Amino acid sequence: MxxxxxxxxxxxxxxxxxxxxxxxxxxxxxxDPSQNDDLSMTEELLNLWFSIEDPAARHRILDCARAVRAETEAQPRA
Structure with missing residues (x-):
């Protein structure tokens, strides 16, 4: 049980x-409930990822994530 x-x-x-x-x-x-926002988003992202079975769609998602990361890294830090 x-x-x-x-x-x-x-x-x-x-x-x-x-x-x-x-x-x-x-x-x-x-x-810690105050830290659950990041954890909830991570869980949602993983659930969405595993629900997408089309390899081409997964590649598009990875390309998008890489582009967002590149934009973030290119921004000047304060």
Missing amino acids: ANHSRVPNERSRRILGDLAETLGCSVDVFF
């Missing part, structure tokens, strides 16, 4: 630790 308590068990802690390390954030981000 699944454990649906808010206190993660050892396996859940390991998984959250791995996810946090991969995302480059603290495990606290999963529990």
